[in-house]
Amino acid sequence: MQLLYVLPEFPPDFGGGIATVYGRLLPRLAAEGHRITVLLASRERLNQPRYRWHGVEVVPLQASHLAQAEQDLKGWRHHAFLHQFLPLAWAAWLQAQELGSFDVVETTDWAVLFIPWLVQKRRQPVVVSLHGSCGQVDWHGNPNGRAGEGQLVRLLEAAILPLADGVIANSTLNADFWWQQCGVRAQVIPPLAED
DSSP states (O other): OEEEESSSSOOOOOOSSSHHHHHHHHHHHHTTTTTEEEEEEEETTTTTTEEEEEEEEEEEEEEHHHHHHEEEEEEEEEETHHHHHHHHHHHHHHHHTOEEEEEESEEEGGGTTTTHHSSSOOSOOEEEEOOHHHHHHHHHTTOOOOTHHHHHHHHHHHHGGSSSSSSEEEEEEHHHHHHHHHHOOOOEEOOOOOO
16 A cells, blocks of 8 residues: 655654654554655754655655745734644645655644645545644643633634544543544554564
């Protein structure tokens, strides 16, 4: 299969759990004969050259796509949170259109990377992997100030996530959160243990 993963981080850089989970999983899938491409949607890695990591092709986001997305979404520029994340997600979607066809696209809930994939015409199934969305981080990190942009982000997440062809989570706790928020039943797949 030809699989595209749209991720905010990936090895050799390790910034958090997403890089750890996919850094273990994707080389194994590549070793099984799948063609794995990671579209690295990170402002810190803009315009870096493509590279291979343990059989995985990694394509960093290009600044030209981010500039186009920022122009297209300039109406959100007064919303600091959405202005930070939504153009990055849209830029990844724009760039992916040039990468060819894939059998499945998987993206994360973090950085609202899934939104463009679910509200545009699809060429393939889209799976959203739940790691901790921006709305969840705001919810748990700011329990006394659940207002403003955090509420808007949670509203967008809860309204759009049910459009996914599949939703997966690494824990039952996270799966239960989304079941309560928007009626999405995520398949729980525990992360791979280290070799």
